[in-house]
Amino acid sequence: MxxxxxxxxxxxxxxxxxxxxxxxxxxxxxxxxxxxxxxxxxxxxxxxxxxxxxxxxxxxxxxxxxxxxxxxxxxxxxxxxxxxxxxxxxxxxxxxxxxxxxxxxxxxxxxxxxxxxxxxxxxxxxxxxLDLNNLRGLVMAEVSELDKLKGDIVALAMKQELINESFFRSNLYPIVIGFCKANHKKANKYAGKDVNFSYTDRTYEQYNCEHFINNHNFFNVELKKKALAKLFDALDPAITFDETEYQEKIQQKRNRLAHEPEYWEDDKQCFGEYVFTHEEAKTIFKDIAMYKNIFQGAIRGLQSGEYQIHR
CATH class of the missing domain: 3.40.50.2300 (Response regulator)
Structure with missing residues (x-):
């Protein structure tokens, strides 16, 4: 912010x-x-x-x-x-x-x-x-901007052919298939039976990189994060990006603020299992600012032709 x-x-x-x-x-x-x-x-x-x-x-x-x-x-x-x-x-x-x-x-x-x-x-x-109710809306907006920046980075890398069909098949395609299979298992678990719904390698052989990445309903927050981690690691010079750390610092906190109910306990404002404090709000904004700087720096570097892909 x-x-x-x-x-x-x-x-x-x-x-x-x-x-x-x-x-x-x-x-x-x-x-x-x-x-x-x-x-x-x-x-x-x-x-x-x-x-x-x-x-x-x-x-x-x-x-x-x-x-x-x-x-x-x-x-x-x-x-x-x-x-x-x-x-x-x-x-x-x-x-x-x-x-x-x-x-x-x-x-x-x-x-x-x-x-x-x-x-x-x-x-x-x-x-x-930094009031909790205001913070909820601000964090939703700021994380949405981070998601847009991730998509912009991938689109720019595609335009410059740093992400091409070969890179997609080697690095991103296995993630796509794994994600779909995991969702299939989750659907079966919650339905209590086999869902007549199958993701296999063959299902997606007909699709290319552009189809997946331009499909906004499919290329979601989770896949953008994983795609970014693969891309940043393959760049020369590489960009440090730990997707597990991003999940903990940004996505999990965003989801808690979006869904956990607010309540007061012992004169402390809480949401879910967490006590809301000024320091917690500060940390969230600092983490968002850190990733925004990383993503915006990556876009500037891509636009200037600074990066290549390790071959």
Whole structure:
């Protein structure tokens, strides 16, 4: 999950020296933030033509050379903006004389205390995001994005013929057959009798690699994960990807959040057999961010022609 910051400040040297502090605070809670893509800064608000609501936090120097903080306040209020805003100043004047304490989501501090103020407001705001009910929906969306990235990687590898018919038959076809046979056994077990339904090697001899991978009903989450593990292992240079670890860190947690009931026990919020904590939520987001970086890096490498297949 990405976190975006908008800064209005005309001291570029200070911004460059402070970006890493914001990144460290945000990433430590499991959120993704790229200092070049997710932290935007302008020397005044007239140079900004975007949407305030696309940002999670706005930081404003109250004493810009070309514009006073009051003008930015008016612009933000005019657009009925509800994202948290922190105004800061280098001097010792009381910002509270300019800003109404009744305005929810607008804060003020001195520049030397900005990092501390940002940290407190950031932590307070993500408590709402990391609430169990919110977390369920966020994790569903984030894991769906991971699944899409896996499919994009396989499709790109096919387009570049890194996954060709030979690779498919040698590496992926046995997985497909094994998966189908396992599902057949499971169907028999739950039905209590032999189901008139059979998967054999011969059944699929007529189908090729493209048929399987483009069949979205068949090429499901489990097969994408296994296909990715085979592909990453065969690439030169190889990409480290442990499918068992991915299952434990991502898919199992996603499934628990999707299906386990929520309840309270001894003043602790629980789902299934697990106690829900802020640290648990942090870990989930960090793991999602880690795999998203791996998958996006693989896509960039494939697009640039960085990878070959071991022959």
């Amino acid at each position: 990405r976190y975006k910051i908008l800064i209005f400040d005309d001291d570029e040297e200070w911004i460059d020296g402070t970006k890493d502090d914001f990144v460290s605070i945000v990433e430590n809670e499991g959120f993704m933030i790229d200092p070049d893509e997710d932290i935007d800064y302008f020397t005044n608000s007239t140079g900004f033509s975007g949407n305030f609501d696309t940002y999670d936090m706005i930081l404003v120097d109250f004493d810009l050379r070309s514009e006073h903080g009051n003008e930015i306040i008016e612009r933000i209020r005019k657009h009925q903006h509800y994202t948290d805003v922190i105004f800061y100043t280098q001097g010792d004047e009381e910002l509270s004389t300019f800003l109404s304490p009744e305005v929810q989501g607008i804060y003020w501090t001195h520049r030397r205390q900005l990092i501390d103020k940002f940290t407190k407001i950031f932590y307070n705001s993500i408590k709402k995001i």
